Amino acid sequence: MKLSPKHVLTGLALLGALVIFYLKTNHIVFAEHKRFDDDIHRLRQVDASLNQDVLKSPFHLIEDYDRFPEEINALQKTTEELGGAIPSFTPPAGRGLIQQKVNELSQLLSQKEELLERFKSQNAVLNNSLRYLPVSGTELIEATAGDDQGRELKAILNEVMRQVLVYSLRTDDESAQEIHVSLSKLDEWRSRHRDDAQGAALASLAGHVKSIVQHKPRVEALMEQLVSIPVDQCLEEMQGVYDEQFARAMRRADLYRVGLYLLCGFLVVGIGYTIFALDAANTHLERRVAGRTSDLSRKNEELRLEIAERQRAEKLLAENEQRLRLILESEPECVKLVDADGILLEMNPAGLRMVEASHFGEVLGQSVYGIVAPDYHPVFRALNEAVFQGESRIAEYEIIGLKGTRRWMQTHACPLRDTAGKIFAQLAVTRDVTESRRVEAELAYERDLLRTLLENSPDQIYFKDRDSRFLKCSNALAGRFQVTHGDDLVGRCDFDYFTDEHARPAFEDEQEIIRTGRAMVGKVEKEIWKDSDGHKVTWVLTTKVPLQDKTGEIIGTFGISKDITAIKEAENKLEAVHKELLHTSRQAGMAEVATSVLHNVGNVLNSVNVSCAVISEKIGKSRIANVTKVAELLIQHADDVPAFFASDPVGQKLPHFLTKLAQRLSTEQAVVLDEVRLLAKNIEHIREIVAMQQSYANVAGVQEALPVQELVEDALHMNGAALARHGVKVIREYAAAPPVSVDKHKVLQILVNLMRNAKHALTDGGREDKQILVSIRRRDDHVAVSISDNGIGIAPENMTRIFAHGFTTKRGGHGFGLHSGVLAAREMGGRLAAHSDGPGRGATFTLELPINPPVTATPLPSKNRH
Amino acid sequence: MKPILILILILVATSGKTSRLWAVPPPVGGQPAAKTHEPIKPIPFQTNLDSRKVALGRMLFQESKLSHDNTVSCASCHDLSQAGTDHRVHSFGIHQTEGTINAPTVFNSAGNFKQFWDGRAATLEEQIDGPIQAPGEMGSTWDEVIGKLRATPVYNAPFKAIYPNGIQRRNIKDAIAQFERSLITPNARFDKFLRGDDTALTTEEKEGYRKFKSYGCTSCHQGVNVGGNMFETLGAMADYFADRGGPTPADNGRFNVTGREDDRYVFKVPSLRNVARTAPYLHDGSAKTLEEAVTVMGRYQLGERLSPQDVDQIVKFLKTLTGEYEGKPL
Structure with a gap:
C-alpha cells in the first residue's frame, strides 16, 4: 500500500475542509452581536425617556432643558455608531437592509431634533407668558383704584386670568373665544380711560394673554408630533430585521458544525481503515509468493500433459469461442473473461466502453487490477478466487477507467470451464451501478442530516x-x-x-x-x-x-x-414600567395644576369678599329708614290726611320727597342687584374651577374596570353648560352594560371631544330642535357608546378624511381631536367609527370599548402619548 | 534612600497641587440641604479630562501660528484673563479685519448644546474649523496650520506622546477642544446658594433671583449654563430689529443655517455664567452694560418696561453667577 499523490491530495482536501468548517462554525462574533443588540436597546430606552421628558415639560416637572440635547445627542451618536457596528457575520443582503433602517432612523432623528428645537423655543415663549401673567395681573389689580371703574377693571382682569388658567388646562376654541371676548372688554375699558402707565401695563398683559392663546396649541401640536415620530417603530423593525439575520447566521453555523462532526468521524474511520489495510496487504503478499513458486513447478508438469489434450480440445474450443463471442458482442452489459491472475482474456464492446478503452487491444492481456480501484483489489481478488473454486458470486467494486473516470460496478461472476471441466476463466457480467449508488448515498446523507437536525x-x-x-x-x-x-x-x-x-x-x-x-x-x-x-x-x-x-x-x-416567551415577558414588563412612569408623571403634573387652581380660587374669593363688603355697606347706609319716618308722619296726621297734605308745610313737601326717595331706593336696589349678580357669577367661577379640578385631578390613571354609564355621564357633565347654553336637548338610551377595562382619562378625552364636535355640528346646522342622542349598547365582546346629532352631517367625500391628522372643518380647529381619538381608542383595544347619511342629515360617532382588553394592545408608534 | 524620599515628597506635593487645580473641595461647614428644584443647576466641580491633552490644547490655544500671518491666536479674541472674551463689539482678525458678530466667552462653552450664535457647529471640534478658515478671522487652511506646527519643534514630542499619528487636523482639534472643556467656572456664589448655603446671597440678590424666575427669564435661561441649551427668537414680544435699525446679514441668525423663515432672528440663547465679566452683550454687542442688556431683554422678550428697581435687583443677581477658574474668581 503506497502513499500515492491521490492519497496525499485527499488528505489535504479533508484537512482543508476541516479548517474551513471550523472557521465557519466560529464566524459568529458574539461580542459584536451583543454590542449591536445593546445599542438598539439603549436607543429605545433613550428615545422613551426623551419622549417622557417632552411630556413632562408642560407640567413643569422639568425646569431646565439640559437633558434634551444630551438625549438627542446620545440618540444621534449611537445611531451613527450603529451603522458602523453591524456585526461582520451578517450577509451582505441583510447588511444592506439594516443599513437602510439605520439611514431611515437617522433621518427620523434629524426630524425629531428639528421639532424638538421648535418645541423648546415655542414652549419657552409660552412659559414666559404663563409665568409672567399672574405677576403682572396681580400688580395691576393691586394698583387699581377701588372706585366703580376700578372694580370693573378688576373683574375683567380676574375673568381673563381665570379663563387663561382654564385655557391652559383645556385648550379649545371655545375657551379661546371667551378669552377674546374678555380681551375686547379690556380694550374697551382702556379706550375709556386714558392713563398712559396703566394703559401700557394692560397692553403688555393683553400681549401675554394673546401669546398664550397663540402658543399653547402650537406647543401641544409640536409635542404631539414629537412623540409621534416613529423612532421606536423604526428601531423595532430594525431589531426584527437584525434578529432574522442573526438567526440565519446561527443556523448556518449550526450546519457547519454538523458538517465538522461528520468530517471528523469520517477521518477517524479512514485512518483506522488505512492501518488495517496495510496489514492485510502484507500477509497477502507473502502468501502469494509461496503460492506462485509451487504453481510454477506444477504448471511445468501440467504443460506437458496439456499439449496433447489441447490439440484435441482446440476444435471444440473454437466452436465455444464462436458462440461466446456472439453473446459477448451483443450483450449491453460488460461481459468479460478473466483468468485466475486477473488477466483480461476477453471483453465485449459494452465492457470496453465502461473501462474507456477504444479497442480491445488496449486491454487484452492487461491485469484487471489496473482498472479496479486499488481500494477494491481485495474484493475483486476474493471474488476471483471464489469463482476459480467453482462458486458463482456477486460483488461490487469501484473501477477507474483508462481516462480516470471512477465508476461503481456490480459483477455477477461464475466459473468458465474448459472441455475437461477445468475452470480456466471467470466469466463476469458487470453492470455500471454508479448512478444508483450515488443516489442511495445522497439519500442516506440527507436522512442523517435531517435526523441530526431534529435531534439537536x-x-x-x-x-x-x-x-x-x-x-x-x-x-x-x-x-x-x-x-x-x-x-x-x-x-x-x-x-x-x-x-x-x-x-x-x-x-x-x-x-x-x-x-x-x-x-x-x-x-x-x-x-x-x-x-x-x-x-x-x-x-x-x-x-x-x-x-x-x-x-x-x-x-x-x-x-x-x-x-420567545422570555422575550415576550421582558417586553410586557418594559411596557408596564413605561405605563407606570407615564402615570406617575401625569399625577405629579395634576398636583401642580391643583396648586394653580387653588391660587385662582383665592383670587376669585377676593372679588367675592369685595362684593360682600359693597352690599353690606349699601344696605347699611340705605335710605329705607326714611320710609319709616314718612309712615310715622302719616300716622300722626291720620285723622285729617287731606288737610295735612293741603295745608301743613311738611305735608305739602311730602309727595316730592316720596318721589325722590323712590328714585334713590331704586338706584340702591340696582347697585345691590348688580353686586349680587357679580357675586353669583364669581361663585359660579369658583364652582367651575373646583368642578373642573375634580374632573381632571383623578382622571389620570392606568386601565381600570369602569361602568360605562358613569363615564358617559361624566363626559356629559363636562360639556353640560355648553350644551345647555346652545339649547341642545340630550336624549339618553342606556342599555345594561358590563364595566369596561379602560384608561378613564383617554375615554373621557374622546367622549368630551365627540360631544363638543356634536355641539359644533348642531350650532352650525342652525336648526331649532337641536338634539344629541347618547346611547350605550352591548355587542359581543365590547360596549359601544354612540353619540348621534341631527346637525350638519358629513359629506361622503370627507368620511374617510375626518380621522386624518390635520383635517378639520371648524374655523380655528386643529384637526387633531378625532385623529388622537382614533389612536387613543386603538391603544385601548377599541375603535372609533363614524357614520353619516350626508350633509344636513346628522352624524353618529361610535366608540367601541373592549370588555376584556386584549393582552397585547396594538402597539402604536405614539404609545407615549399622555 | 534619600532620592526615593525626595521623589515621594515631590509626588505628594504635585498630586496635592493637581487636586487643588481640578477638584475644588465643596464649601466646608455642615451639609446644607441643596436646592434641587431650581431651574438653574450648579456647575460640577470635576471634569474628567486627559491632563496631557489639556496642556497641549492650552499651548495651541495661545498659538498664533494657527493664523495665516501668525498674528492671531484663539486667545486673541478669547482672552482667558479677560473672562474668555475681548470686550469688543466685534473682534478683529488678521489684517485688522473686523468681525460681524460679538465673540462670546470661551468659558463654559463646552456646556452649550451647540456652538456659534446661530448654532451651526454641533461640537467644539466642529467649531474650530470656523475661525481657523474664516478669511476675516485666522484666514488659514489646515494644510498650512499642520505644516507650520510640524516645523515647530516644541509640538512634535507632545503630539507623538498622545497621538500615535502625530500632528494631524483631527488631533489638533481634539487637543484644543479638550482644553476648552477644562474651561469651567464652578463655585459661583449663586452655586453655593444652590448647594444650600443661604448666606451666599444677599436679600437683594435673592429678590433679584425671585424676579428673574417670576418674570419668565428662566423659560430660556436655565440649566447648568443658565442658557446655552436652546434657540429663541430675539424679539419674542416686540420687534427688536425694527427699533434698532441697521440690519446686517448676521442678524438673520439661525435662518442663515436652515433657510427656514421661522428661524429668522432666532439665536442660541447665550449662557449667563460670568455674565458680569463678559460685556458687551447680545449678538450685536449693542448693550454696553448689564443694566442695558436686562432692560432690552425686558423690553423685547417680555414686552415690559422694567422698573429701575427691578433691573437693579436682577443685575445684582446676575453678578452672583461669576464663578472661579483654577480656584480664583474669574
Missing part, C-alpha cells in the same frame, strides 16, 4: 400530515410536550396539548397553507396549555410551509417554532 435543533421542528397530525418532530418539541423522543408524538396533534384558543387558529393556518400552498412566515403565536387551566401561557415565533411530495403535491405542512 433547539427550535421546535415538525412535519404534519393533511389532518395536522405530527409525522415527525424534533426532540426540542418532544421535550416541550414531556416525551423523550420526537417519534413518540407521531399521530398526535395540537388539540391534545393546547386549548382551542391556540390549537384552532393553528389548525386553520395549516389548512390554509395546504389549500393555498403559501407559506406562513414569522407569526407570533400565543399558546395556552390545556392541562394548566389556562395558567401556563407560552409564546412562539412560527414559520410554516407546505410539505410536498416528489410530484409536488401538498401532503401536509412543515413548521419551525421558536420559543
Whole structure:
C-alpha cells in the first residue's frame, strides 16, 4: 500500500475542509452581536425617556432643558455608531437592509431634533407668558383704584386670568373665544380711560394673554408630533430585521458544525481503515509468493500433459469461442473473461466502453487490477478466487477507467470451464451501478442530516400530515410536550396539548397553507396549555410551509417554532414600567395644576369678599329708614290726611320727597342687584374651577374596570353648560352594560371631544330642535357608546378624511381631536367609527370599548402619548 | 534612600497641587440641604479630562501660528484673563479685519448644546474649523496650520506622546477642544446658594433671583449654563430689529443655517455664567452694560418696561453667577 499523490491530495482536501468548517462554525462574533443588540436597546430606552421628558415639560416637572440635547445627542451618536457596528457575520443582503433602517432612523432623528428645537423655543415663549401673567395681573389689580371703574377693571382682569388658567388646562376654541371676548372688554375699558402707565401695563398683559392663546396649541401640536415620530417603530423593525439575520447566521453555523462532526468521524474511520489495510496487504503478499513458486513447478508438469489434450480440445474450443463471442458482442452489459491472475482474456464492446478503452487491444492481456480501484483489489481478488473454486458470486467494486473516470460496478461472476471441466476463466457480467449508488448515498446523507437536525435543533421542528397530525418532530418539541423522543408524538396533534384558543387558529393556518400552498412566515403565536387551566401561557415565533411530495403535491405542512416567551415577558414588563412612569408623571403634573387652581380660587374669593363688603355697606347706609319716618308722619296726621297734605308745610313737601326717595331706593336696589349678580357669577367661577379640578385631578390613571354609564355621564357633565347654553336637548338610551377595562382619562378625552364636535355640528346646522342622542349598547365582546346629532352631517367625500391628522372643518380647529381619538381608542383595544347619511342629515360617532382588553394592545408608534 | 524620599515628597506635593487645580473641595461647614428644584443647576466641580491633552490644547490655544500671518491666536479674541472674551463689539482678525458678530466667552462653552450664535457647529471640534478658515478671522487652511506646527519643534514630542499619528487636523482639534472643556467656572456664589448655603446671597440678590424666575427669564435661561441649551427668537414680544435699525446679514441668525423663515432672528440663547465679566452683550454687542442688556431683554422678550428697581435687583443677581477658574474668581 503506497502513499500515492491521490492519497496525499485527499488528505489535504479533508484537512482543508476541516479548517474551513471550523472557521465557519466560529464566524459568529458574539461580542459584536451583543454590542449591536445593546445599542438598539439603549436607543429605545433613550428615545422613551426623551419622549417622557417632552411630556413632562408642560407640567413643569422639568425646569431646565439640559437633558434634551444630551438625549438627542446620545440618540444621534449611537445611531451613527450603529451603522458602523453591524456585526461582520451578517450577509451582505441583510447588511444592506439594516443599513437602510439605520439611514431611515437617522433621518427620523434629524426630524425629531428639528421639532424638538421648535418645541423648546415655542414652549419657552409660552412659559414666559404663563409665568409672567399672574405677576403682572396681580400688580395691576393691586394698583387699581377701588372706585366703580376700578372694580370693573378688576373683574375683567380676574375673568381673563381665570379663563387663561382654564385655557391652559383645556385648550379649545371655545375657551379661546371667551378669552377674546374678555380681551375686547379690556380694550374697551382702556379706550375709556386714558392713563398712559396703566394703559401700557394692560397692553403688555393683553400681549401675554394673546401669546398664550397663540402658543399653547402650537406647543401641544409640536409635542404631539414629537412623540409621534416613529423612532421606536423604526428601531423595532430594525431589531426584527437584525434578529432574522442573526438567526440565519446561527443556523448556518449550526450546519457547519454538523458538517465538522461528520468530517471528523469520517477521518477517524479512514485512518483506522488505512492501518488495517496495510496489514492485510502484507500477509497477502507473502502468501502469494509461496503460492506462485509451487504453481510454477506444477504448471511445468501440467504443460506437458496439456499439449496433447489441447490439440484435441482446440476444435471444440473454437466452436465455444464462436458462440461466446456472439453473446459477448451483443450483450449491453460488460461481459468479460478473466483468468485466475486477473488477466483480461476477453471483453465485449459494452465492457470496453465502461473501462474507456477504444479497442480491445488496449486491454487484452492487461491485469484487471489496473482498472479496479486499488481500494477494491481485495474484493475483486476474493471474488476471483471464489469463482476459480467453482462458486458463482456477486460483488461490487469501484473501477477507474483508462481516462480516470471512477465508476461503481456490480459483477455477477461464475466459473468458465474448459472441455475437461477445468475452470480456466471467470466469466463476469458487470453492470455500471454508479448512478444508483450515488443516489442511495445522497439519500442516506440527507436522512442523517435531517435526523441530526431534529435531534439537536433547539427550535421546535415538525412535519404534519393533511389532518395536522405530527409525522415527525424534533426532540426540542418532544421535550416541550414531556416525551423523550420526537417519534413518540407521531399521530398526535395540537388539540391534545393546547386549548382551542391556540390549537384552532393553528389548525386553520395549516389548512390554509395546504389549500393555498403559501407559506406562513414569522407569526407570533400565543399558546395556552390545556392541562394548566389556562395558567401556563407560552409564546412562539412560527414559520410554516407546505410539505410536498416528489410530484409536488401538498401532503401536509412543515413548521419551525421558536420559543420567545422570555422575550415576550421582558417586553410586557418594559411596557408596564413605561405605563407606570407615564402615570406617575401625569399625577405629579395634576398636583401642580391643583396648586394653580387653588391660587385662582383665592383670587376669585377676593372679588367675592369685595362684593360682600359693597352690599353690606349699601344696605347699611340705605335710605329705607326714611320710609319709616314718612309712615310715622302719616300716622300722626291720620285723622285729617287731606288737610295735612293741603295745608301743613311738611305735608305739602311730602309727595316730592316720596318721589325722590323712590328714585334713590331704586338706584340702591340696582347697585345691590348688580353686586349680587357679580357675586353669583364669581361663585359660579369658583364652582367651575373646583368642578373642573375634580374632573381632571383623578382622571389620570392606568386601565381600570369602569361602568360605562358613569363615564358617559361624566363626559356629559363636562360639556353640560355648553350644551345647555346652545339649547341642545340630550336624549339618553342606556342599555345594561358590563364595566369596561379602560384608561378613564383617554375615554373621557374622546367622549368630551365627540360631544363638543356634536355641539359644533348642531350650532352650525342652525336648526331649532337641536338634539344629541347618547346611547350605550352591548355587542359581543365590547360596549359601544354612540353619540348621534341631527346637525350638519358629513359629506361622503370627507368620511374617510375626518380621522386624518390635520383635517378639520371648524374655523380655528386643529384637526387633531378625532385623529388622537382614533389612536387613543386603538391603544385601548377599541375603535372609533363614524357614520353619516350626508350633509344636513346628522352624524353618529361610535366608540367601541373592549370588555376584556386584549393582552397585547396594538402597539402604536405614539404609545407615549399622555 | 534619600532620592526615593525626595521623589515621594515631590509626588505628594504635585498630586496635592493637581487636586487643588481640578477638584475644588465643596464649601466646608455642615451639609446644607441643596436646592434641587431650581431651574438653574450648579456647575460640577470635576471634569474628567486627559491632563496631557489639556496642556497641549492650552499651548495651541495661545498659538498664533494657527493664523495665516501668525498674528492671531484663539486667545486673541478669547482672552482667558479677560473672562474668555475681548470686550469688543466685534473682534478683529488678521489684517485688522473686523468681525460681524460679538465673540462670546470661551468659558463654559463646552456646556452649550451647540456652538456659534446661530448654532451651526454641533461640537467644539466642529467649531474650530470656523475661525481657523474664516478669511476675516485666522484666514488659514489646515494644510498650512499642520505644516507650520510640524516645523515647530516644541509640538512634535507632545503630539507623538498622545497621538500615535502625530500632528494631524483631527488631533489638533481634539487637543484644543479638550482644553476648552477644562474651561469651567464652578463655585459661583449663586452655586453655593444652590448647594444650600443661604448666606451666599444677599436679600437683594435673592429678590433679584425671585424676579428673574417670576418674570419668565428662566423659560430660556436655565440649566447648568443658565442658557446655552436652546434657540429663541430675539424679539419674542416686540420687534427688536425694527427699533434698532441697521440690519446686517448676521442678524438673520439661525435662518442663515436652515433657510427656514421661522428661524429668522432666532439665536442660541447665550449662557449667563460670568455674565458680569463678559460685556458687551447680545449678538450685536449693542448693550454696553448689564443694566442695558436686562432692560432690552425686558423690553423685547417680555414686552415690559422694567422698573429701575427691578433691573437693579436682577443685575445684582446676575453678578452672583461669576464663578472661579483654577480656584480664583474669574
